[in-house]
Amino acid sequence: MANQLDTIFSAMADPTRRAVIERLLDGPASVSDLHGPHDMALPSFLKHLNKLERAGLVRSEKTGRTRTLHIEAAPMAAAEDWLTQQRRLWEGRLDRLQALAEALERPKT
Amino acid sequence: MANQLDTIFSAMADPTRRAVIERLLDGPASVSDLHGPHDMALPSFLKHLNKLERAGLVRSEKTGRTRTLHIEAAPMAAAEDWLTQQRRLWEGRLDRLQALAEALERPKT
DNA sequence: CTGTTACTTAGCCACATGGCTAATCAACTC
């Protein structure tokens, strides 16, 4: 995947991973803490965490035998920015269309 | 894919599809118009369009032999909303941490 | 009605994804 947006969007395209993000907004947590609520084998769950980490949405450090993860908010902003920009362009287009419509309603002012 | 956010995010996790979205913000276009700039066989490209349509980000009608696509902005808002909400929560958490830090700096006011 | 154009379908391929079990590693606990 070339673009950073690719990995970010695809990391967010999964409910398990979004749930992890939501959970981490509350504060750091260990792998097994995060795993707790998810009905899924640990190795499967780990893959999700790895994907989040590769996307840069999460960082982690291992101390002793437990790994602690915390969220990295900045990359999500990239995704949000893209969406916001598209919305602005879209709204701008609607404005132009509306202006056009109004101009047509009043042919010769 | 259960959730609507799943399909939306995963639809946006590809540069070709994002480019199509960006192009469509400028106004409706036919399949081959959209295909033009992309160095890819038509059937491959069609798969991308179908994925966009299944995600609800795009609608299309066929008149005569050409299919015209236009953007459906609303679903993107769902994705943006989710991101915005996460950011708010994150910022809220930072505020609380900062408040805590300030409280600790001035132990007994 | 023949040819061209604009998609569409079918079918193939390689690789990624998301799940699993079993086994291993490393660090605490007793």
Added chain:
DNA sequence: GAGTTGATTAGCCATGTGGCTAAGTAACAG
């Protein structure tokens, strides 16, 4: 040091994804 616990690795499987070619359909142009 033996056992337990937290995390990881290896390897398997089914399905999805993203690309292709080849062939088919449907409408428009002459």
